[in-house]
Amino acid sequence: MSGFSTLLYKEVLRFWKVAFQTVAAPVLTAMLYLLIFSHVLEEHVQVHGVAYSSFLVPGLVMMSVLQNAFANSSSSLIQSKVTGSIVFVLLPPISYPAFWAAYVGAAVIRGLCVGLGVLLVTLWFARLGFEAPAWILVFAILGGGILGTLGVIAGIWADKFDQLAAFQNFLIMPLTFLSGVFYSVHSLPPFWQQVSAWNPVFYMIDGFRYGFFGISDASPWKSLAVVGACFVTLSALTLALLRRGYKLRA
Amino acid sequence: MGRCRNTPFMIPAIRVAGVSKCFGATRALDDVSLEIPRGEFFGLLGPNGAGKTTLISALAGLVRPDAGRLAVMGLDVQADYRSARRQLGVVPQELVFDPFFSVRETLRIQSGYFGIRDNDAWIDEILENLDLMPKADANMRTLSGGMKRRVLVAQALVHRPPVIVLDEPTAGVDVELRQTLWRFIRRLNADGHTIVLTTHYLEEAENFCTRIAMLKQGRIVALDSTRNLLRSFSAHALRFRLAGGRLPEPLASAAKEESGLWSLPFDRFDEVAPVLAALRDAGCVLEDLEIGKPDLEEVFVRVMNRAEAA
Numbered sequence: 056m057s058g059f060s061t062l063l064y065k066e067v068l069r070f071w072k073v074a075f076q077t078v079a080a081p082v083l084t085a086m087l088y089l090l091i092f093s094h095v096l097e098e099h100v101q102v103h104g105v106a107y108s109s110f111l112v113p114g115l116v117m118m119s120v121l122q123n124a125f126a127n128s129s130s131s132l133i134q135s136k137v138t139g140s141i142v143f144v145l146l147p148p149i150s151y152p153a154f155w156a157a158y159v160g161a162a163v164i165r166g167l168c169v170g171l172g173v174l175l176v177t178l179w180f181a182r183l184g185f186e187a188p189a190w191i192l193v194f195a196i197l198g199g200g201i202l203g204t205l206g207v208i209a210g211i212w213a214d215k216f217d218q219l220a221a222f223q224n225f226l227i228m229p230l231t232f233l234s235g236v237f238y239s240v241h242s243l244p245p246f247w248q249q250v251s252a253w254n255p256v257f258y259m260i261d262g263f264r265y266g267f268f269g270i271s272d273a274s275p276w277k278s279l280a281v282v283g284a285c286f287v288t289l290s291a292l293t294l295a296l297l298r299r300g301y302k303l304r305a
Numbered sequence: 306m307g308r309c310r311n312t313p314f315m316i317p318a319i320r321v322a323g324v325s326k327c328f329g330a331t332r333a334l335d336d337v338s339l340e341i342p343r344g345e346f347f348g349l350l351g352p353n354g355a356g357k358t359t360l361i362s363a364l365a366g367l368v369r370p371d372a373g374r375l376a377v378m379g380l381d382v383q384a385d386y387r388s389a390r391r392q393l394g395v396v397p398q399e400l401v402f403d404p405f406f407s408v409r410e411t412l413r414i415q416s417g418y419f420g421i422r423d424n425d426a427w428i429d430e431i432l433e434n435l436d437l438m439p440k441a442d443a444n445m446r447t448l449s450g451g452m453k454r455r456v457l458v459a460q461a462l463v464h465r466p467p468v469i470v471l472d473e474p475t476a477g478v479d480v481e482l483r484q485t486l487w488r489f490i491r492r493l494n495a496d497g498h499t500i501v502l503t504t505h506y507l508e509e510a511e512n513f514c515t516r517i518a519m520l521k522q523g524r525i526v527a528l529d530s531t532r533n534l535l536r537s538f539s540a541h542a543l544r545f546r547l548a549g550g551r552l553p554e555p556l557a558s559a560a561k562e563e564s565g566l567w568s569l570p571f572d573r574f575d576e577v578a579p580v581l582a583a584l585r586d587a588g589c590v591l592e593d594l595e596i597g598k599p600d601l602e603e604v605f606v607r608v609m610n611r612a613e614a615a
Contacts, residue, residue, distance in 0.1 A: 060417070065414045135403070147464075
């Protein structure tokens with residue numbers, strides 16, 4: 056057992072021990088979104104020739120993956136920083152790449168657990184195709200990795216819970232809600248289409264949705280390039296922060 | 306000589322060379338240098354804010370010094386941080402714990418961080434020695450403060466480090482834990498582990514530490530064996546109350562009086578008989594009489610006052 060595998064195991068165990076809060080609750084939230092939006096819009100809206108509830112499900116699944124991946128790494132770090140138990144991770148000989156990989160790995164696993172839960176529950180309400188499963192998996196893992204990495208940055212940067220909440224409410228929430236979860240960007244006015252083109256979460260959702268329907272607003276290869284570049288850039292930034300010991304080692 | 310210097314036996318457990326650290330305008334450590342040989346029970350004393358915890362944190366890699374170098378068992382804590390951390394077990398001062406896990410889970414996870422699997426035999430031994438076995442499967446949240454403190458000690462020992470640093474391990478804990486803890490720590494020391502202790506209980510330092518460093522405002526103001534410090538800065542004292550008569554000179558000038566209790570310092574026991582004779586000759590009637598041993602508290606106060614004056 057290495058430092059990496061133990062830290063990964065501990066982070067997974069941490070959220071699994073409170074799975075009702077960390078997995079079941081977000082699944083219920085996503086189901087409520089589906090019930091309300093599909094009830095209101097099902098008969099009025101079709102996107103890319105797909106029923107609205109079917110179009111909505113992949114967006115909700117991916118949104119859940121992203122939000123929970125962020126929540127996992129950020130909440131674990133801020134909690135252990137505030138309580139002081141971060142010292143148990145800082146004292147052992149865990150390298151900074153292992154530290155990053157363990158927190159991000161656990162974030163991806165939680166994101167995938169919640170995403171799978173949302174998918175299983177919503178399958179009762181919407182018909183889905185699985186046109187390109189490999190794309191589904193790739194975008195889910197990369198998207199979870201990006202938000203997990205952002206969670207590490209936020210968790211390290213924030214000194215208090217309200218700072219973390221600000222990061223979540225003023226950055227993560229707008230990026231995810233304005234990314235095409237609930238609509239196709241082609242339905243937006245040109246200005247907002249341009250804005251969406253600069254939102255990396257749009258490419259995560261769009262590429263993920265391509266895996267289900269084989270149709271997307273942007274080319275999946277373009278989406279993969281944007282998402283991949285974001286992952287590499289944010290990971291490099293996080294590794295640089297960890298190497299410096301930013302806000303962890305005085 | 307050259308060959309001897311390279312043998313592992315000559316490498317001290319801890320080497321601190323010219324270490325300085327500032328936090329903003331506050332100089333927490335100011336050119337601190339010391340060596341702690343292997344197997345020593347070493348005390349690090351000083352008032353709050355003296356720099357003890359900063360020095361320990363620098364050893365543990367939690368604080369990066371602005372200048373100087375630190376090594377544990379010859380391994381640089383910055384350049385060779387992964388190997389250095391395997392040699393060091395730190396019991397932090399704060400009562401911290403992870404509320405998600407049981408005691409056993411906590412210790413297994415801590416073992417895993419050091420790359421150790423199947424560590425249950427040693428974990429059981431630690432649990433037994435710290436009287437934690439009945440609480441092995443209890444969640445950390447449910448433990449009393451004293452029990453949590455024991456788990457902190459256990460966490461520092463799971464990887465069998467040759468150097469153990471205890472940062473105020475008995476602060477606010479009951480007598481039973483202190484006795485249990487010291488029994489175990491002394492055993493570890495007897496087995497060859499190097500122990501570094503910071504404490505505000507000077508009696509503990511006096512009883513256990515063979516050598517002591519005193520810090521004030523980030524600087525070492527005294528560093529010597531406990532015996533030498535006691536000899537240099539403290540003395541035996543003849544303490545007595547007078548039921549009648551006046552203390553004659555020169556005894557009156559040499560003695561201190563507080564609430565009717567006179568205290569007269571002396572170095573050698575053969576000085577006692579002439580003092581008692583002088584008292585008798587002066588017509589003094591003694592009430593209480595006792596001989597006080599030199600104590601570290603007096604040494605501490607004197608060293609700190611001397612540092613203040615300097």
